[in-house]
Amino acid sequence: MRWLWPAAVLLLAALPLFPSLFGSYAVTLFTLIFFYGFLGQAWNIVGGFAGQLSAGHAAFLGIGAYTAALLSVEKGITPWVGMFVGGALAAALGTLIGFLGFRFGLRGFYFVLLTVAFAEICRIIASNTDTIGGAVGYYITFTGDPRQFQFQDARAYYYVALALMLAATGVVAWLARRRFGVYLIAIREDESASEALGVDTFRYKLLAMMLSSFLTGVGGAFYAFYLFSLQPGSVFGIPLSVEIIMRAIVGGAGTVLGPILGSFILSPLAELARLYFAQSGWHGAHLVAYGLLLIAVVLFLPEGAYPRLARLFRRRAPQTP
Amino acid sequence: MNLLETRGLSKHFGGVHAVAGLDLTLAEGEVVGLIGPNGAGKTTAFNLLSGFLAPDAGEIRFRGRSLLGLKPHTICRLGLARTFQIVRPFPRLSVVGALGRHPAAARARELARAVVERVGLGAKAAQPAAGLTLAERKRLELARALATEPALLLLDEVMAGLNPTEIATLVALIGDIHRGGVSILLIEHNMRAVMALSHRIVVLNFGEQVAEGPPDAIANHPRVIEAYLGEEYVHTAPSR
Amino acid sequence: MLFGGVFSLMAVGLTLIFGVMRVVNFAHGDMMVWGMYLAWLMASRGGIDPYVGFVVCAAALFVLGFVVQRVLVQRIVDAPHEMQILLMLGVALVLENTALLAFGPEPHRVRSALAQSTVWLGPVFVDVARLIAFGVAVVLTLLLSLFLFRTDVGRSIRAAADNTYGALVIGTDVRRVYAVAFGVGAACVGAAGALVAPLLPFQPPTGLQLSVASFNIVIIGGMGSLLGAFVGGLLVAVAESLGAIFLKPSLKELVSFSLLVLILLFRPAGLFGRRAP
Numbered sequence: 001m002r003w004l005w006p007a008a009v010l011l012l013a014a015l016p017l018f019p020s021l022f023g024s025y026a027v028t029l030f031t032l033i034f035f036y037g038f039l040g041q042a043w044n045i046v047g048g049f050a051g052q053l054s055a056g057h058a059a060f061l062g063i064g065a066y067t068a069a070l071l072s073v074e075k076g077i078t079p080w081v082g083m084f085v086g087g088a089l090a091a092a093l094g095t096l097i098g099f100l101g102f103r104f105g106l107r108g109f110y111f112v113l114l115t116v117a118f119a120e121i122c123r124i125i126a127s128n129t130d131t132i133g134g135a136v137g138y139y140i141t142f143t144g145d146p147r148q149f150q151f152q153d154a155r156a157y158y159y160v161a162l163a164l165m166l167a168a169t170g171v172v173a174w175l176a177r178r179r180f181g182v183y184l185i186a187i188r189e190d191e192s193a194s195e196a197l198g199v200d201t202f203r204y205k206l207l208a209m210m211l212s213s214f215l216t217g218v219g220g221a222f223y224a225f226y227l228f229s230l231q232p233g234s235v236f237g238i239p240l241s242v243e244i245i246m247r248a249i250v251g252g253a254g255t256v257l258g259p260i261l262g263s264f265i266l267s268p269l270a271e272l273a274r275l276y277f278a279q280s281g282w283h284g285a286h287l288v289a290y291g292l293l294l295i296a297v298v299l300f301l302p303e304g305a306y307p308r309l310a311r312l313f314r315r316r317a318p319q320t321p
Numbered sequence: 322m323n324l325l326e327t328r329g330l331s332k333h334f335g336g337v338h339a340v341a342g343l344d345l346t347l348a349e350g351e352v353v354g355l356i357g358p359n360g361a362g363k364t365t366a367f368n369l370l371s372g373f374l375a376p377d378a379g380e381i382r383f384r385g386r387s388l389l390g391l392k393p394h395t396i397c398r399l400g401l402a403r404t405f406q407i408v409r410p411f412p413r414l415s416v417v418g419a420l421g422r423h424p425a426a427a428r429a430r431e432l433a434r435a436v437v438e439r440v441g442l443g444a445k446a447a448q449p450a451a452g453l454t455l456a457e458r459k460r461l462e463l464a465r466a467l468a469t470e471p472a473l474l475l476l477d478e479v480m481a482g483l484n485p486t487e488i489a490t491l492v493a494l495i496g497d498i499h500r501g502g503v504s505i506l507l508i509e510h511n512m513r514a515v516m517a518l519s520h521r522i523v524v525l526n527f528g529e530q531v532a533e534g535p536p537d538a539i540a541n542h543p544r545v546i547e548a549y550l551g552e553e554y555v556h557t558a559p560s561r
Numbered sequence: 562m563l564f565g566g567v568f569s570l571m572a573v574g575l576t577l578i579f580g581v582m583r584v585v586n587f588a589h590g591d592m593m594v595w596g597m598y599l600a601w602l603m604a605s606r607g608g609i610d611p612y613v614g615f616v617v618c619a620a621a622l623f624v625l626g627f628v629v630q631r632v633l634v635q636r637i638v639d640a641p642h643e644m645q646i647l648l649m650l651g652v653a654l655v656l657e658n659t660a661l662l663a664f665g666p667e668p669h670r671v672r673s674a675l676a677q678s679t680v681w682l683g684p685v686f687v688d689v690a691r692l693i694a695f696g697v698a699v700v701l702t703l704l705l706s707l708f709l710f711r712t713d714v715g716r717s718i719r720a721a722a723d724n725t726y727g728a729l730v731i732g733t734d735v736r737r738v739y740a741v742a743f744g745v746g747a748a749c750v751g752a753a754g755a756l757v758a759p760l761l762p763f764q765p766p767t768g769l770q771l772s773v774a775s776f777n778i779v780i781i782g783g784m785g786s787l788l789g790a791f792v793g794g795l796l797v798a799v800a801e802s803l804g805a806i807f808l809k810p811s812l813k814e815l816v817s818f819s820l821l822v823l824i825l826l827f828r829p830a831g832l833f834g835r836r837a838p
Contacts, residue, residue, distance in 0.1 A: 053643050055650070104826045108642040109585040113776060114825050117818045120769075124815045193405055196371060198397035198469050238769065242654065249647065284661035284765070291654030298648045299636055 015162055027158050033267040034161035035222060040247025040259030041168035042215035047245065048253030049172075049181060050208040051188025055112050056097075056119030057244050060090035060213040062236040063122065064220020066132060069140055069230060072148055079149035083221030090217025091210050093118070098209030102202050107191070116238070123236035137231035140224065149225045157226055164222065165260065168215055173256045184208055185254065216244075239287060243270075246290060250297050252304025261306045266293075322385050324349045324473055324504050325370070325401075330379035331528075332365055339365040341528035343379070347473070352505045354515040354536075357525035358549055363508045366525070367475050370506075371403045372396040383473070402471035404462045404479060433468055440464045440494060456487040460494065467498065474498070476507040480514050492517050516540070524548060566698030567753045569794030571771070572778040573702055574749030576790040578626075579779070581718055581742040584634055587649035590772030591656035592747050596622055596754025597763045598664055601671045604758075610673050612693050615755030619748040626747025631740040638739075653768065661765040668762035694756040701752055702791060705745070709787075718742045750775075770814060773821055780824045 018030065039061065046052050064086030071077040071085060100106075101114050127135040144152040151157055175181040183204045186194040195201045224230055234240065243266075251262020273286035301308060325347040332340045340362040347353050355363050368374040370381060372393040381388040383401055391399075437443060440460040442453075453461060459479050466474055476495070480488050492514050499505055499518075509515045515522060516536040524532040524539060526548040532539060539545055571593060578586045586592075596618045600611040609617075629652060637644050709715035721738045761767075774797070782793025800820075801813070 051643065053646060100822075100826055106825060109646055110825055112646055114822060117773070117821045117825070120773075120818045121815060121822075124812070124818070128812070192373070192393075193465070195393040196373075196397055196403050196405070197465060198394045200392070200394045202392075242650075245647075284658035287658040288655050288662065291651045291656075291658065294651030294654065295633060295648055298640075298644050298651065299633065302640065302644055 016159065018158075024154055027154050029268065029271060031154070031158045031161045031226075032271070033263045034158070034165040035219070035226070036243060036247050036267055037260045037263035038161065038164040038168045039216060039219050039244045040251065040262055041165065041172055042212050042219065043244050044172060044212075044248045044253060044259050045175070045184075045215075046205075046208040046212040048248050048255070048258065049176070049184040049188065050205055051184075051254075052101075052205060052209070053108070053112050053245075054097075054115040054209075054212075055238070055241050055245065056115030056117070057212075057216055058236050058238070058240040059115075059119040059122045060094060060216035061220040061223060061240065061244075062119075062126065062230075062232070063090045063093060064217030065224040065230050065235055066126070066138065066220070067217075068149075068221035069138055069224040070132065072225075073140055078147055079221045079225055080147075083149075083218045086220050087214045087217035090220065091214035093122075094209045094213025094216075095206065097213075098206045102205050116241075119236055119238070119241060123232045126232035126236060133230070135232060137229055139230075140228045142228055149221065157222075160222060164219065169256065169260060171211070171215070176256055180204065180207070188254065242287075242290060242294075246294065248304075250293065250301075250305060252306030255304065255306050258304050258306045261309075262304070265305060323347060323382075324351075324384060325506070326380075326382045327370070328380040328382075330366070330369060330381060331377050332362075332369055332374060333377055338528045340369065340376075343525075343528070343530060345523060345530070347504060347506055349472075350502075350504055351520050352499055352507070352518050354519035354522040355506060355508045355525065356510070356512075356515055356522060356539075357531075361525040361548075362528035363525055364477060365528075367403060367477055367508065371401065371475060397469055397471075400470075400472035401475070402466040402469045402473070403475035404466050404477050432470075433464075436464045436468045437461075439467065439498075441490075455482055456491070459483070459491065463494070463498070467503075471503060473504045473506065476505060476509075478508050478510060480509055480511040488514055512540075565795035565798030566695035566702075567757050567794075568774065568778055568798045569791045570698040570702055570749050570753040570756075571775045572782060572790035572794045573705060573787055574746040574753070575775045575779050576746075576782075576787055577705075577718075577749070578743055578746035580787070581721060582630075582634070582638070582739050584645050585649065586743075586746065587646065587772060588629075588653035588656050588768075589750060589775050590770065591653045591660070591765075591768035592622055592625065593750040593754040593757075593771050594660060594763055594765065594768040595625070595656060596751035597671070597758040597767075598660055598669070599751070600755035600758040601664075601669050604671045604673070611671055611755045611758050612673065612697065615697065615752045618755040619752040622751025622754075623744040623748035625744075625751075627740045627744035629747075630743035631736070634743065635736055635739065653772070657765045657768045660768075664765070666764060668764045670762045671758040673759040691760060694760065697756055698753065701749070705749070706787070708745075714738075714741060718745075770817065773817055777817065777821050777824060780821075 015030075018026075039057070043054065043057050047054055047057075064083065067086035067089050068079045068082035071082040072079050077085075097115060097118050101111050106114055126132060132138050142150060144150050146156070175184075183194070183199050186197070186199060187201050187204060191201055220235075223235065246266055247262040248259045249262070250266060251260065251264075252258025269289070270286055273289055277285035297304070323346045325345070327343055327345045330340055330343040330345070331338065343362075343366060345353075345366075355366070357363055365374065369376050370388070372388065372391055372395070376389070383396070383399060386399070388396055388399075388401075434443075440463050442457060442460055442464065463476075463479070479491060479495075483491065488511060495505065495507075495518055505518070507515070507518065519536055522532075522534065522536055522539045523530055524542070524545050526544075531544045531548055532542045534542070571589070575586055575589050578584060578589075596615075599618045599621055600614055603609040603614040603617060604611055607614075611618075633648060633652065634645070637648060707715075709719055717738050718741065721735055721742075778793040778797045779790050781796065782789030782791070801817075
């Protein structure tokens, strides 16, 4: 266990070097791994640490994406700024959902439903608002202008995604050690007991929700200027929320490295599935695989891959006095 | 001024009066036992006192200050801590309790260690809580509550499920905690423990106080016997 | 309005599962959609009218529910609620997307000879199909109540719901009871799906909408109360038909979700709810 952290850091440090070694497909794959790892990490704050399962995080991504896209295309405001505006708006929604949910004492399944409902409401509104493209979607013309967060070179996206993932992980690592993190974990374990022990559970849950939704909203800007097309069904939809949750759950919700590990496991699998199945015209096959994987993880690996791996390594290592 | 005082405390659920006009007092340094048959309203009273339920009527004063409308975490910070019947094991929670009082993580960890030592779990401090026995988990629960440095500790059936030896150990520990300056209000079914610990006992039935007094007076009180065993047995009480 | 009978059946199924096992069946709507697809299969391949074939759908879904419970849910009865939620989400994903794989994303509809005709009922024109759907749904709900209150198996289900420990003490095979309850709950939506298949176009994503509708009803009516689910179903059906008159079809979903939010915030105990989850 002693050497796990240094190894991880070394690996992370090596990542910036990879693009020069890889072909373009690998660069794309890694970009996706980093980006979804970032989203999973953002979710991890409220879903993993605080234990409030949100199945509607796509709403925050969507808001961030549309905001950054609209500001850039319609108003010429660069996404480098727009991403924070998007993040702020997403955080506003997150605060609303959190406030309503926690004030009205919605826990567990009820809270999940609330988040799903809000995400779907966003999706439906976006689908029916023709000024932003309606159900057909909003398209951004590619200009390759870095000041507008567009890059000719795919490797630039690699670095941005990597930076996002490291930043989010840094935030999570920081809060895990502080009082904030300990409180969140306590709330996840036993909310009533935490409350009785003097933890203002409402406040901390809301803070977690705000932080998580803000980060996810910032990620939306990346999404918009990486894919250049936004469809309400994809960007607000449940499949995307599921992708986000899966990273954290499979890798280890409530751990610092979990979502990253989860992304390294899932993204390659997803790409493989997409390649293999999409060719035969099998829609949705990879979601079936996700569903099965989710079931398997819940039944056999509930704490996620990272804790299990960590324990494995701990057992192999010689006992240090 | 009493440490804790309630006046006319009432709570009903639908048509049932869980607590009906309870007047309870507890002075600084006292240990008061709260007994009564199942459904008498004891846990409801605890929930009202610790802020998990809002009363329908009545007053609660802690050190002269009204607790009405305050959230549980605020009440805890004022010095009133409670334990729960079901202990969900998690090693860090004693640290959490300590953090509640001391924002600085280092000081909190010191306090948590001290408290864990105090309840006799020092040797197992590094173990995950899931590996503890029931008796040890009860002590962990105590440690958590103690880490908030309370003036008044509400203990909810801590003896439940323990064997006589474990009970004796726990009684000794609670006595020790009390001597350390903590006042205690305890719900308990184990009569030995209640008699041993309490300065005064309050008996509840159907949400109302039916008797109050020192332990030996309560043991033979006709209304207490009636509450537990029913009217027919009142005559079998030994005459004083 | 006549959808109410079917809604009630859906909601009753969900309540049964929740009431007995405290598990929220996120895959409820997706199971119903499978009921619809099965009805479609029988109609298009076998020429069996869904108003007859619904029995097969109910049976098939019973097996599905039974297996899901026995093999999956049973393993995590003691796990924290988040795990149960995630499990059922996984099941929902699998069901929805296997339907997508098997039948494709285009909407399907079932042709039924009866769906074409209408009949005078007092002063109102009524679809025979809807009438039958309503009638059958009500009959099934009554049969279900008979089952729960008069048969031994039914009674043991209710006993296990009220007091698991007590049921264990008197020797009930609780695992089998749970599996049967889940199976029956799934059978309800299987039948409901078949009954409704001629009336609505459906596609895999319909599953989510139906799940939301079920949750709406069950939460309004009161989690854990069968009567509440039944009444709730009728109420929501009325509300929906009113909504359909005034709003664009794409906004109907919006109403449904907004209603869910409002219900969640203001009525988690529902009208008849006996206990909080």
